[in-house]
Amino acid sequence: MSKTAASPVVLQTDRGRLEILPALGGAVGRFSWDGREVLRPAPAGTGEVLETGGFPLVPFCNRIRDGRFRFGGRDVVLPPNLAGHPHALHGQGWRGAWTVESAGAAEAVLAFDHPPGAWPWAYRAEQRFRLGADGLRIDLSVTNTGDEPMPAGLGFHPYFPTRPGERLQAGVTGVWMIDADVLPTHHVDGPWGPDWAQGAPTAVSSLIDHxxxxxxxxxxxxxPGGPATVLTASPDCRWLHVYSPPGADFICAEPVANRPDPFHGEDSGLRVLAPGETASVWMAVASG
Structure with a gap:
């Protein structure tokens, strides 16, 4: 039977330990492998999902300019959901409480049911967490539980703690430039700033939120001198959003199935789900 859990759900294997925070956006509170913190550990007792090790993005990823868009002949206005920021961000799942559908030694399923509101479509999101022989896998899905088509995009927002000399290598071929509100302006082919395709230091002198x-x-x-962390994701996650603030002790490498401001541009990655239809993505994190 499903229930809302105020305390963490803990999965444990010989090598891995995962703490999940259902009441705090269904976020990861901690993920360690062979005693190493692979995702940033959340401070004890935190009530802010932005301080956790990662959270789901559903039913859209990143920002929607001023929270406004038009879909299916309907004008939608979403309220801001980040203090001091005018643009709706990351959907509703990360700001809500999730229910625990099942929990075992190495696998757990959480669910989030959203009734129509400012986001005028009903949906059900699910996360399945699994500790396997190689690390952690999270499957995220969203099902349109309403009676009309619904736009949808999914993704993940993991925080990786950085070590001295940390480098990120990712097979990317271009980047969206951003304005002062961190919204996309134009696309650049090839490397720009840190050349992640070749591998580059995560320590930066100016903000990367691209x-x-x-x-x-x-x-x-x-x-140097430590195991690698390998992130993989499903083919629908065609974009990698990288968030690396100057001086931070973390980097976010976010597999996402839609680009920022997805209602205001072509090839956004958004899907249109018919009533009863489901979209899903997955992310795996392994420590080598």
Whole structure:
């Protein structure tokens, strides 16, 4: 039977430990492998999902300019959901409480049911967490539970702690440039700023909060003298959004199935789900 859990759900194997925070956006509170923190551990007792190790993006990824768009003849206005920021961000799942559908030693399923509101479509999202022989896999899905077509995009927002000399290598071929509101302006082919395709330091002198295109589905974080972290994702996650603030002790490498501001441009990655239809993506994190 499903229930909302105020305390973490813990999965444990010989090598891995995962703590899930159902009441805090269905986020990851902690993921360690062989004793190493692979995702950023959340501070004890935090009530802010932005301080966790990662959270789901559903039913859209990144920003929608001013929270406004038109779909199916309907004008939609979403309220801001990040303090001091005018643009709707990452959907509703990360700001809601999830229910625990099942939990075992190495696998758990969480669900989030959204009734029509400012986002005028009903949907059900599910996350399946699994600790396997190689690491962690998270499957994320969304089902249109309403009676009319619904736009949908899915993704993940993991935070990786950085080590001295940390580098990111990711098979990307281009990037969306951004304006002062971190919304896309124009696309650039080839490398720009850190050349992630060749591998580049995660320590930066100016903000990186960009959506990279042509991603081949694999990204690797490595540091001298330590194991690598390998991120892989499903083919629908055609974009890798990288968030690396100057001076931060983390980097976000986010597999996403839609680019930022997806209602205001072509080839956005958004799908249109018929009533009863489901979209799904997955992400795997392994420590080498």
């Amino acid at each position: 959506c990279y295109t042509g991603w081949d589905g694999t990204a690797t974080l490595s540091a």
